[in-house]
Amino acid sequence: MPSILIIDDEKAIRNVLKEILANEGFTVEEAVDGEEGWKKFGAGSYDVVLCDIKMPKLDGIEFLQRVTESDAETPVIMISGHGNIETAVDAVKKGAFDYISKPPDLNRLLITIRNAMDKTSLVKETKVLKRKVSKVQEIIGESEGIRKVKETIEKVAPTDARVLVTGENGSGKELVARWLHEKSNRAAAPLIEVNCAAIPAELIESELFGHEKGSFTSAIKQRIGKFEQASGGTLFLDEIGDMSLSAQAKVLRALQEGKITRVGGDKEISVDVRVVAATNKDLLEEVNQKNFRLDLYHRLGVILIHVPPLNARRDDIPLLVEKFLADIAAEYGQARKTIDKKAMDALQKHNWTGNIRELRNVVERLIILSGKEITAADVDAYVMLR
Numbered sequence: 001m002p003s004i005l006i007i008d009d010e011k012a013i014r015n016v017l018k019e020i021l022a023n024e025g026f027t028v029e030e031a032v033d034g035e036e037g038w039k040k041f042g043a044g045s046y047d048v049v050l051c052d053i054k055m056p057k058l059d060g061i062e063f064l065q066r067v068t069e070s071d072a073e074t075p076v077i078m079i080s081g082h083g084n085i086e087t088a089v090d091a092v093k094k095g096a097f098d099y100i101s102k103p104p105d106l107n108r109l110l111i112t113i114r115n116a117m118d119k120t121s122l123v124k125e126t127k128v129l130k131r132k133v134s135k136v137q138e139i140i141g142e143s144e145g146i147r148k149v150k151e152t153i154e155k156v157a158p159t160d161a162r163v164l165v166t167g168e169n170g171s172g173k174e175l176v177a178r179w180l181h182e183k184s185n186r187a188a189a190p191l192i193e194v195n196c197a198a199i200p201a202e203l204i205e206s207e208l209f210g211h212e213k214g215s216f217t218s219a220i221k222q223r224i225g226k227f228e229q230a231s232g233g234t235l236f237l238d239e240i241g242d243m244s245l246s247a248q249a250k251v252l253r254a255l256q257e258g259k260i261t262r263v264g265g266d267k268e269i270s271v272d273v274r275v276v277a278a279t280n281k282d283l284l285e286e287v288n289q290k291n292f293r294l295d296l297y298h299r300l301g302v303i304l305i306h307v308p309p310l311n312a313r314r315d316d317i318p319l320l321v322e323k324f325l326a327d328i329a330a331e332y333g334q335a336r337k338t339i340d341k342k343a344m345d346a347l348q349k350h351n352w353t354g355n356i357r358e359l360r361n362v363v364e365r366l367i368i369l370s371g372k373e374i375t376a377a378d379v380d381a382y383v384m385l386r
Contacts, residue, residue, distance in 0.1 A: 002117060003027040003045070007037035007063065008052040008079070013102065017050060020106060021113075034058025038066060045334065046074055048097075048116050053080040061094060068095040073123055075116035080102060124333050128269035130384035140323050141177060141316035141320040149176060156303050157183035162255070164240075164300045165278040167307030170357030173278040174238060177303055180276055181234040186357065189233030192226050197239035206248045209254075215264020227260045231271045240300065241281035241292060252296045258386050273299065310352040310359060317348045320356065324363040337367055342376035352382060 004026050008014050011032075018028045029044070031037035035057040041049065049067070053060035064076050076090040081102035088099035097116045100109060139150055156163060157180050165173045181191040182372075199207050206216075211226030226235060237243070243251070254260045255275060259268045277300045286292035310317070323341060329336040352358055362383050370378040 001025060001027050002047040003029070004113070005029050005031065005037065005040060005044070005046045007031045007034060007049065007055070007060070009033055009055045010052070013052070013079075015091060017104070017109075020109070024110060026113075034060065034063045037063055041067065041072075042335065047120065048113050048195060048367045049074055050074045050079055051076055053078055053091070055338045055373055061091065062205060064091065064094055064096055066118055067335075070335035072335040073120060075110055075120055077116060126330075137175060138323075139172065139311060140320050142319065143308070143316050145306075145313050146316060149307060151261035152303070152305050153179050153183060156180065156305075158185060160184075160274050161302045162274065162300055163276045163303045163305060164199075164283075164297075165276065165305045166283075167278075167280065168309045168355055169280050170355035171307045171309055172356050173280075173307055174236070176307060177234075177236045177238075177276045177278060181236075181274075184234065184274065186233045186274060190230060191234045191236060192230035193236045193238060194226050195238045197242040200262075200337060201244040201247070204244060205250060208247065209250060211263035212265040215262075219264065222262075225260065225262065227254060227271045227273055228269060230273045232273075234274045234276060237275060237277040239279060240277040241279040241283055241286055245291075245293065248296050249292045252293060252299060255296075255299045310355045314348045317359065320359055321347060321363055324360050325367070328360075328364050328367050332367070334367075335372075337370065337372060337374055339374040340376065343374050343379045346376050346379040347383070350379075 002025075004021055005261055006014050006021075006028060007018050007030075008017075010030055013032050014032075018030065021028050029040060031040050033053075034055050036096070037049075037051065038058060041063075051060045051063055060078055060080070064078070067074065067076055075097035076095070078088075078096045078099045080087065080099075088317075091099050098112045100112060138152075139146065141147075153176065163177075163180055165176050167173050177193075178191065181187060194207060196204065206219075206223065206225070208225050208227055210223045210228060211219050213219055213222045237251075250260075254271065254273075258272065259270050261268055281294050282303075283297050287294045287297060321344065325336055325339065347359075347362070354361070365382055366374045366378055369382050
């Protein structure tokens with residue numbers, strides 16, 4: 001149910017607006033002046049704010065400026081019984097969605113509120129779409145391990161050398177692969193990703209090399225595999241340690257000869273692919289256990305990049321937290337929350353078994369459940385769950 005905050009020092013106006021909006025299905029909260037309104041705005045989440053201009057303690061224009069400076073996307077509709085056209089224009093210039101004179105016309109008020117909510121929805125949808133087509137996220141960190149990763153990417157990316165990226169789950173292996181592609185001479189061509197652990201063993205060959213129509217029961221039409229799709233670009237084989245031995249043999253042949261054959265076909269197809277692989281396993285131990293081919297390991301591991309776990313780079317945690325605070329606030333269209341030093345210290349001491357992925361989830365949880373400032377008590381309540 002949409003929520004609205006009404007900030008007005010006139011009780012009669014608040015009561016009228018609350019009754020009208022409640023009857024229309026809105027959840028309504030009230031504040032008697034700008035200071036109380038600002039406190040409620042910081043502590044809550046509202047779809048629209050209706051704010052009087054002339055108020056004690058903190059007037060409506062000052063409240064509006066604070067909202068604008070906080071980068072919150074909640075629309076503010078100014079209302080006043082003392083206004084004129086210049087006041088309305090000034091309010092809109094300073095960031096108000098619209099201006100309504102007292103006493104408000106019921107139909108105009110409801111239409112303005114609906115328009116404000118529609119605009120907010122469009123802004124959020126646009127941001128989501130922009131993130132989907134945006135460039136690769138930055139690799140955040142200044143620790144020795146991360147500096148080494150960044151330096152290696154700069155040296156290796158412009159070449160066609162195959163790269164094996166190792167590291168724990170959630171440590172950022174996929175991001176390294178994306179940057180290797182982004183900084184390569186193949187950046188204009190596609191980066192095709194395959195999660196080898198997510199594809200059943202009996203389907204991995206069809207996924208990688210494609211298949212011809214009728215090659216097996218469910219092959220009702222020809223399928224182009226990931227190697228062909230990535231030709232001219234980069235193929236990212238994530239969790240390569242989980243690939244079946246039979247598929248490993250065919251990948252090895254494709255790397256050696258630059259050719260593949262679709263399942264059920266006999267025609268050799270030339271492919272020009274740079275392969276970047278990643279794993280959270282010790283592949284040499286997998287070789288000893290007869291689960292991974294040594295010759296494929298050497299083919300893939302021309303360059304080795306190890307992404308350190310978050311527990312080994314705790315000095316990077318404040319940088320990551322601040323980045324996530326900004327990103328998640330932008331996603332939610334809310335004012336960015338702050339975090340106090342004790343809370344940050346607690347996060348730095350936490351055992352991050354899920355690495356960067358876990359840290360981002362934790363920051364999102366804290367943003368949702370905490371007040372305007374994230375405290376050590378919040379970390380203790382919402383993070384230290386085990």
